[in-house]
Amino acid sequence: MxxxxxxxxxxxxxxxxxxxxxxxxxxxxMMPLKGLRSIVLIVAAVALVWQGTFIVAxxxxxxxxxxxxxxxxxxxxxxxxxxxxxTVERPKVEKLHRLEIGFRTDRQGRQQMLPKEALMLTGxxxxxxxEFIVQYKIKNAKDYxxxxxxxxxxxxxxxxxxxxxxxxxxxxxEALTVGKAQIQQDTQTLLQGILDQYQAGVQIAAVQLQDxxxxxxxxxxxxxxxxxxxxxxxLINQSQGYRNDIIPKAKGEAAQIVNQAKGNxxxxxxxxxxxxxxxxxxxxxxxxxxxxISKRIYIETMEEVMAGVDKIILDGKAGDRLxxxxxxxxxxxxxxxxxxxxxxxxxx
Numbered sequence: 001m002x003x004x005x006x007x008x009x010x011x012x013x014x015x016x017x018x019x020x021x022x023x024x025x026x027x028x029x030m031m032p033l034k035g036l037r038s039i040v041l042i043v044a045a046v047a048l049v050w051q052g053t054f055i056v057a058x059x060x061x062x063x064x065x066x067x068x069x070x071x072x073x074x075x076x077x078x079x080x081x082x083x084x085x086x087t088v089e090r091p092k093v094e095k096l097h098r099l100e101i102g103f104r105t106d107r108q109g110r111q112q113m114l115p116k117e118a119l120m121l122t123g124x125x126x127x128x129x130x131e132f133i134v135q136y137k138i139k140n141a142k143d144y145x146x147x148x149x150x151x152x153x154x155x156x157x158x159x160x161x162x163x164x165x166x167x168x169x170x171x172x173x174e175a176l177t178v179g180k181a182q183i184q185q186d187t188q189t190l191l192q193g194i195l196d197q198y199q200a201g202v203q204i205a206a207v208q209l210q211d212x213x214x215x216x217x218x219x220x221x222x223x224x225x226x227x228x229x230x231x232x233x234x235l236i237n238q239s240q241g242y243r244n245d246i247i248p249k250a251k252g253e254a255a256q257i258v259n260q261a262k263g264n265x266x267x268x269x270x271x272x273x274x275x276x277x278x279x280x281x282x283x284x285x286x287x288x289x290x291x292x293i294s295k296r297i298y299i300e301t302m303e304e305v306m307a308g309v310d311k312i313i314l315d316g317k318a319g320d321r322l323x324x325x326x327x328x329x330x331x332x333x334x335x336x337x338x339x340x341x342x343x344x345x346x347x348x
Contacts, residue, residue, distance in 0.1 A: 047083075048083050051081075051083035051084055052080055052081060052082070052083040053078060053079070053080055053081070054074075054078070054079055054081060054088045054090075055077070055078050055079070056074050056075060056076050056077060056078075056079065056090055057076060057090070057092075058076045058094070059092050059093065059094035059095055060076065060090040060091065060092050060093065060094075061073060061074070061075065061090070061091060061093045061138075061141040062074030062075070062079060062088050062089070062090050063088065063089045063090075063091070063141050063142055063145060064079075064081055064086050064087075064088050065086065065087050065088070065089070066082070066085060066086045067085070070142055070146070071086070073141065073142070074088070089141075089145050091138055091141050091144060091145060092138070093137065093138040093141055094137070095137070095138075096135050096136075096137055096205060097135065097136050097137065097138075097152075098133060098134070098135055099133065099134045099135075099136070099152065099155060099156050099159065100131075100133055101117055101118075101131070101132055101133070101134060101156060101159050101160050101163070102114055102117045102118035102129070102130055102131035102132060102160075102210075103117075103118065103131040103210070103211075111131075113129060113131060115129070117160055118130055118131055119215070120163065120164050120167045120168070121164075121167070121168055122167055122168065122170060122171060122172045122175060123167075123168055123169050123170050123171055124171045124172055126172040126214070127214065127215055128167065128172065128175055128176075128212055128213070128214060129211070129212070129213050129214070129215060130163060130167060130175075130209065130211075130212050131209070131210040131211040131212075132159075132163060132184075132187075132207060132208060132209045132210055133206075133207070133208045133210060134155065134156075134159045134191070134204065134206075134207055135204070135205040135206045135207075135208070136155065136202050136203060136204050136205055137202070137203050137205055138201060138202065138203075139201050139202055139203040140201030141201065142201065143199050143200060143201025144200065144201035144202060145201075147198065147199045147200060147201060148198055148199075148200045151200060151202070154195075154198065154200065155191075155195065155200070155202060158191055158194045158195060158198075159187070159191050159207070161194075162187045162190040162191040162194065163183075163187050163207075165190060166183050166186045166187045166190065167183065170183060172214075173229075175212055176212060176214075176222075176226065177226075177229070180209050180212065183209065184206075184207045184208065184209055185207075187207045188204050188206065188207040191204050191207065192204045282297075
């Protein structure tokens with residue numbers, strides 16, 4: 001603008017304002033006012049639709065807030081909300097979340113121990129490095145989002161405290177060997193109770209021990225102790241196996257001996273009963289013919305007694321006429337049969 005000497009105090013025009021006015025004039029010529037309104041209405045409608053709808057994924061739950069206050073929940077699928085007034089939080093309620101305690105895994109998959117979290121004191125005053133994982137799911141989306149601040153850090157601290165309490169009641173042998181499953185179960189139960197008291201809206205799915213080791217300074221000594229315990233268990237198992245093998249055999253042999261004894265007893269009883277019956281029958285016959293039975297018994301007895309003796313029988317009358325005969329030569333012991341002599345060598 002050229003300076004006017006008649007109006008020295010007049011305002012000078014800004015070059016930028018001049019450019020904007022020219023651009024506005026050209027735009028007005030290019031786009032009529034009616035078309036501009038239509039575009040504005042279309043853009044406003046798209047914005048309203050965009051702000052008034054939301055979609056909840058299958059593994060999510062929608063929590064709708066109005067001016068910061070929770071008004072309703074929404075399941076999977078498309079839903080409506082008041083534009084610019086209501087907002088939606090969509091936590092993944094079906095996802096299994098994972099927290100690492102005592103260690104961290106980097107992007108390359110390498111694990112690094114965190115002594116501040118991992119080192120714990122056992123019930124028998126030993127120190128262990130305990131690394132474990134906590135897996136959880138969202139049980140109540142409203143409580144998970146708004147009851148507890150920094151929910152993951154809270155779960156992590158509560159899990160560490162629960163594990164310290166359980167390990168502090170356990171002996172080192174149990175923590176290193178057969179007691180791991182019980183430690184996991186007790187920690188999960190205790191952690192779930194703490195989070196329920198906080199109303200954290202979380203369900204603990206599992207507590208898994210990753211690594212339980214003594215500090216590096218005493219690892220060698222602990223390995224020797226563990227090896228000795230394994231040898232002891234091996235010997236115990238071997239001895240139990242030998243016991244399980246020998247005892248059934250001994251019981252079988254004992255049962256066999258008992259059965260044989262019972263069989264012998266029954267045989268003897270039957271034999272005695274038979275002899276008793278025979279005696280009774282003989283007695284009955286003896287009552288009927290005493291002389292005949294007496295003579296028969298005498299002859300049978302003599303046959304039994306003299307069965308293995310060389311004998312000469314003489315009639316009574318012949319005995320009176322002859323001298324007594326004693327076979328003295330037969331009473332002597334027969335000489336032992338000499339061992340066969342070695343065969344003489346053949347003469348040349």
